Amino acid sequence: MKSLTALDQLIESLRCLPGVGPKSAQRMAYHLLQRDRNGAQHLAMSLQNALSRIHHCLKCNNFSESEVCDLCASGKRDAHQLCVVEMPTDLLMLEQTQTYHGMYFVLMGRLSPLDGVGPKEIHLDRLLKRAQDGEVQEVILATNYTVEGEATAHYVGELLKARGLKVSRIARGLPMGGEIEHVDIGTLAQAMMERRSLR
Amino acid sequence: MKSLTALDQLIESLRCLPGVGPKSAQRMAYHLLQRDRNGAQHLAMSLQNALSRIHHCLKCNNFSESEVCDLCASGKRDAHQLCVVEMPTDLLMLEQTQTYHGMYFVLMGRLSPLDGVGPKEIHLDRLLKRAQDGEVQEVILATNYTVEGEATAHYVGELLKARGLKVSRIARGLPMGGEIEHVDIGTLAQAMMERRSLR
Incomplete structure (x- = not known):
């Protein structure tokens, strides 16, 4: 990853999204950097937030922010x-x-x-x-x-x-x-x- | 944004990507949380990194991490x-x-x-x-x-x-x-x- 530019890294990272190939990833990166830096900022924060807060409900296995989800509780x-x-x-x-x-x-x-x-x-x-x-x-x-x-x-x-x-x-x-x-x-x-x- | 769950926020944030509607955003969020948390982590970091480092070349206006891009320099x-x-x-x-x-x-x-x-x-x-x-x-x-x-x-x-x-x-x-x-x-x-x- 060392020799890649920040732009190349972003394009490469976007490809982890399902259904996103090289061209789409490039288009997305340009769009975010050129037209929607706020959106990109929100996305980065939402990803971090979701990763740290969302786990699986102990009872039903659905995504949940609490140990047992609202429906099971x-x-x-x-x-x-x-x-x-x-x-x-x-x-x-x-x-x-x-x-x-x-x-x-x-x-x-x-x-x-x-x-x-x-x-x-x-x-x-x-x-x-x-x-x-x-x-x-x-x-x-x-x-x-x-x-x-x-x-x-x-x-x-x-x-x-x-x-x-x-x-x-x-x-x-x-x-x-x-x-x-x-x-x-x-x-x-x-x-x-x-x-x-x-x- | 206060009443939205972290999952809803993530799905909403993904919609800033061009060509991504509600269904795609949901599919992407599930995929990231369920199958590719590493990819999501990389994406979040790449977004932050790109936002802070990528600006426009003073001469050619292309994306660049330095004041003047390599080609112009x-x-x-x-x-x-x-x-x-x-x-x-x-x-x-x-x-x-x-x-x-x-x-x-x-x-x-x-x-x-x-x-x-x-x-x-x-x-x-x-x-x-x-x-x-x-x-x-x-x-x-x-x-x-x-x-x-x-x-x-x-x-x-x-x-x-x-x-x-x-x-x-x-x-x-x-x-x-x-x-x-x-x-x-x-x-x-x-x-x-x-x-x-x-x-």
């Missing part, structure tokens, strides 16, 4: 239901449907052996422990209806059923290959209400 | 020629053609009245002063062959000619509507060599 949620989702966005989408009032567990990914994402990477040991807290009576698998999301649901479902838990899957109201993040609220609400028990 | 360049480009990338592309050995002036933009970019924003006062240093004998206008680039070349050319300077324009070897940054080196080299005097 809330006394108003139904502790008998545990909904498993891939990403924080999926949780937010489900909350918007207002059809579910239980707890969550966020995998922060999905099983994908080719990308090196196995049971450990999606924290299945913590999920199994969480699901067996004595209060949870039903685990609702709300992973995407993609190949990887389905495989994850199947794998997780088998593990949970082997431990005597009732496991359900949100209804296939979603189109095949669709992702929870991008579906409309109505379809998602129907899928939540028509969840079916895994036999 | 070099004794090997022909001080009789001054090439005017829109952006730093254009300068880099011209250098790659190895057909030009004079000095540069970087406008850091192009005339665009609808976007509020006038003569002041592209530093024309400094360009005029730079071109009249007594050494410059020819000003080569290498703005893009887009509508705005052409208008800029025309406007700048008239001002320079009124001051008795010889003004030329890189040849129309570039395709209409094309941008210097994206053209192939061969075409750009031809355009540089076939520059024509403005009458």
Whole structure:
């Protein structure tokens, strides 16, 4: 890094952002330096702030600034239901449907052996422990209806059923290959209400 | 900003990047926090570093960490020629053609009245002063062959000619509507060599 200029370093650093190649990174660096130095300053501070303050909730594994996130700490949620989702966005989408009032567990990914994402990477040991807290009576698998999301649901479902838990899957109201993040609220609400028990 | 969480703040801050909307910003924030905290740390530091160290060269107006950039400070360049480009990338592309050995002036933009970019924003006062240093004998206008680039070349050319300077324009070897940054080196080299005097 020693021989790189500050500009080259900035361009190189911007490439850690997903979907940003060399040309985009260069365009971003020029834009920030030329037109939006305030924005760049805010971004630098927000990054530092987020890195130091954001960790994972001990209960649901979602991003959280406190040890246990607001949703898990809330006394108003139904502790008998545990909904498993891939990403924080999926949780937010489900909350918007207002059809579910239980707890969550966020995998922060999905099983994908080719990308090196196995049971450990999606924290299945913590999920199994969480699901067996004595209060949870039903685990609702709300992973995407993609190949990887389905495989994850199947794998997780088998593990949970082997431990005597009732496991359900949100209804296939979603189109095949669709992702929870991008579906409309109505379809998602129907899928939540028509969840079916895994036999 | 007080009621926003650190995560919301980060997502909001990422939107200062050109071409990044709400969904992309969210995806970037999750990616950084979940998979690339080191990258985020580097990005924050590079931003701070760039903001504090990168300014504009007093002679050519390009980004520079010193008062006068390496190219302007070099004794090997022909001080009789001054090439005017829109952006730093254009300068880099011209250098790659190895057909030009004079000095540069970087406008850091192009005339665009609808976007509020006038003569002041592209530093024309400094360009005029730079071109009249007594050494410059020819000003080569290498703005893009887009509508705005052409208008800029025309406007700048008239001002320079009124001051008795010889003004030329890189040849129309570039395709209409094309941008210097994206053209192939061969075409750009031809355009540089076939520059024509403005009458």
